[in-house]
Amino acid sequence: MDLQCTAVFRKVPEGYIAFIEEFPGANTQGATVEEARTNLREAVALVIEANREMAREDVGGRAVIREPITVTA
Template identity: 40%
Template sequence: MKAEVTAIIESASEGGYWAVSPEFPGANGQGETIDEARNSLKAAINLLIEDRLEDALRGLPEDAIRETLSIT
């Protein structure tokens, strides 16, 4: 899946950088460089999506229709 989200990256007071995305509350990243913080945030967002998908699929009836939609 490919999507675009907002990344807000700021200098951390203790050094390095931290990153958050307003579209995914609870997902944050950190790193010594901007690239590390960005990649850490990407990983956190992916984990959050996977976790929410598992929660949503748990307990669905066997005859539920599951499709993949492309959003542009």
């Protein structure tokens, strides 16, 4: 599934900081924009993974319905 998000890069003395507007907590840094971009993709994957795990823990053993959903913004 491809979901297009907005990456924001800001130049700082150490390089670049970056975050995704649509994913609070998905932020990182890098010496170059390219490094920050690569790190940002990993940060998004980690945020999604962590959110899924927290949701599974919250649901516990209760019966739920899980299904894929496509979001168009």
